[in-house]
Amino acid sequence: MDEYDYINIEERWRKEWEENDIHKTKKDEEKTPFYVIFAYPGISGFLHLGHMRCYTYTDIIARYKEMKGYNVLFPGGTHPTGNQAISLSKKLREGDEEKISYMKKNGASQEDIERMKDPEEVVKYFNELYKKDYWKKFGFSMDLDYFTYTTREDYKKFIDWQFRKLKEKDLLIQKPYYGTECVECGPVAVDPSETDLSKGGTAEKQEFTLLKFEYGNRYVTAATLRPETVFGQTNLWVDPEVEYVVVKVDDEEWIMSEEAADKLKYQKGSIEKIDTVKGESMIGDSVKAPGIKRDIVILPASFTDPDFGTGIVTSVPSDAPYDWIALKDIKDDEELKEKYSLDIEELEPIDIIESDQWGTSSAEKIIQEMDIGSQEDEEKLEEATKKIYKSGFHTGKMLDSCGDYAGMRVQEAKEKIKEDLIEMGKADVIYDLSEEAICRCGGKVVVGKIPDQWFIRYSDRELTEDSIEHVKNMTVKPQSYADNLPTTVEWFRDRSCARKGNWMGTEFPFDEGWLVEAIADSTLYPAFYVIARHYNKGDIEAEQMNEEFFDFVFLGEDDAEEVSKSTGIPQGKLREIRSDFEYWYPLDLNLGGKEHMTVHFPVFLMNHVAVLDKEDRPRGIFVNWWLVGKGGKISKSKGGAEPIQDAAERYGVDALRLFYAHSASPFVDKEWSEEEAFNYQRKLNSFWDLVESIRDMDGQKKEIDDYLKSRFNELVKRYHEVMDDYEIRKGANIAFYDLPSEIDWYLKRGGQNSALLNELGEKIVRMITPFTPHIAEELADRWKVEFVTKEPLPRYEEDEFDPEAEAREEYIKRVHSDIKSILDIADVEGNKIYIYVAEGWKKKALDRIMKEKDKGMGIMGELVKEMDAPSKELAPFVKEALDDVTKKKDQKLLKADFEEKEVLERSKEYLEKSFEAEVKIADAGGEDHYDPKGRASKSKPKKPAIYIE
């Protein structure tokens, strides 16, 4: 018996598949096509075990469909669009130690690093790495002849065409936009995945109302998220230590922190710094507060952050816990008051809002309730602020102190006051991030105004309605997402689709200097893989891919002759490409992580609806959740971050694939666990041993064979059901757990039919193939199967279903378990076991009772006459039997028709061995059997009486 040597086995089959072109895919009109992709990865560096989860699901589905007889296309590509490659090579050029050691640790050589100082080389390097070290290494059945990436010339032609179509359909517009951008390299995404960032992924873009306080001929500015609180203003907070700047905005002079001014220029265009003013010099002065006819005083504070808002804060002590406590502190600080000669005894909070939970004076109340002692207790103050805001925003009403706004709900007043203040020229709107964010290139991330941003008009009514209509007919997994997707599409707003700056991608066709944004160029790409294959073969050139070409291939417009003239591509070739597209499209399934639910999948869908013909709209979406490290993101310290090639060797590719497939449903986040990965390695080991031991059997047919055949057959049926529904985990469970445990049981019960075991052994190997193809090929090899990958899956056979055989086996299992429970509690030696099968009259009576259970105990009378039974026993038996029958308990077993005594006799050996005891079987009604305690009379059909001594 050979050992399971996964390293060599996996190596061997990778080679065999490659050398025999096993994954090459071509059109075959005889077969139904099945086209599946995963959302291609960006070029962001080395991938980790988390990324492989989605790809593995895709491969499992692709392989399953293939073995079901579909002609499967499973291509792949990459998405270098963006600035990730650029910033990586920039870091390498700068000799960034951390980056270089990261590259080396993941296997990059010195030469690799040298050449990657050119961003194009970064793309090439990772393209090859993804293909070879990730996808092929994992045994994916991808056909990489279809490979493409988004910064290649041919792909750019495709994107160019797509945008022309969108324009034709009037789906491109321009309007102003405030977006997050890096001051060095242009627009970046601020999001928790931190694709573009090195810090600050959880920052939120916030809209502030910029309040302007008249201060001589200048304005002091303060940014607030709560313009509705202006009526409660009592003072301004300024840090005496900070040097503020005076900037010229239009014709006005504004005072704010230097950081704020730096950020503001991205929103206001050029602003000019004309002066500086030290915070200290303003303390004690009065300013005229906007929106209210009152002067308020400038007071010193240290909690203001020059890098947040304008660095100057307006104070509303009634509703802002920070302000309340700062005001209290300053009132108690005699020294400070002396220093700035402040007279602030009169300064008291002004109630402006009444909410359900806090009533009025909410800041004071919450500070007492939460027992907040000082300004320094920032954590508690943040929490208090949030609580008050939440309650105030949803349930609050403006009080009489709020002038015209008195009585309004806070939600309304907020908008109204903001608008009115802006109208009166006493306020403006600015944007800022809730926390600091830093780009991967090291630049600071700010919010900038783009006056003429290009958008794709996803809000279009017709497009939205069409898309929603289509979604309803798609296969979307999981169900919760299927339920949500129509709402998501409905709610999908216009989305910016072009950008400027340091960026790899396609030039925007209608505006020089703009490049197509990263999401906008990856919506229709499954269609392009079909063309990429012909480009890769060298049959067509990028320059030949003009508008007519794509119109012809994707939309079937124009005739081949004309298109051939304008493109220079032979007519035959054009027709071939068009028919490839017609054959493969629409896409059957697109798989991606849960991060795509609200961005990628909706645009993927809507662009298909907008650009392609109705029959080419995608048929399915499969969303998988993430693999996470302990307590969150995958990282070095939390696990899952080791290089994929290392993991593949350590655990084995098949073990990892099984880990993904079986350790959790695809629709939950799964915590990475080394332990579990090793467990799956061991699982494969024992699977291997089981199959090997099966092959050594040389016995003949026995009764138990029928049971195994029947159970196996049922599980095959179930396997197809769950796999057709993409229930990958359940499928793996049947193949790796349910089926082997049935075989285990069969062997335990003395089954050893060589022919049957070999037949089923081969079938089960086929069933594991989609999950763990390497070990499957190796095992299938024993049966001289050339490539199990290319073999069909076993099918459900109606005539092998044998409920009687299953009932008989169930019967034995029960007798076994009854004996066992008696042995567990009874104080007996257990050397001899007597089993008494129920008398014939009991069986007859039971049959009658089952047929006429509606009669209840009324049936007694009839039975007394008909049955030749001891009257003392009949009554209690009927009562119990009625109970059993109405409880629906054990119906299958009760209805089964077999001779209990014979079945027991045939299983006697098993029972004796199992309990190491002598087993004797007798008829309960018999005359001369040994039964010292009179147990026999307790026998019931399918539940024999037992006596043990």
Place this chain on the structure above:
RNA sequence: GCGGGGGUACCCGAGCAUGGCCAAAGGGGCAAGGCUUAGGACCUUGUUGCGUAGGCAUCCGAGGGUUCAAAUCCCUCCCCCCGCACCA
């Protein structure tokens, strides 16, 4: 706030649509025993309590209801998680 998903034994996790073989699959962990080594093993058994006869009691977030019968259906409450946009 808007939208969605959940709470099952030590842990993970099935079951819930179609109430009844559900003291509740499977895996992991743990414990006991076996094997004496395929060692980051393997095999058996146990893992709510009680019970010297195959049984009984209690149990699926909490409380209530419907029913002959509830993890499953209905109501109320508590708690947790996810998405909310320029991230493929």
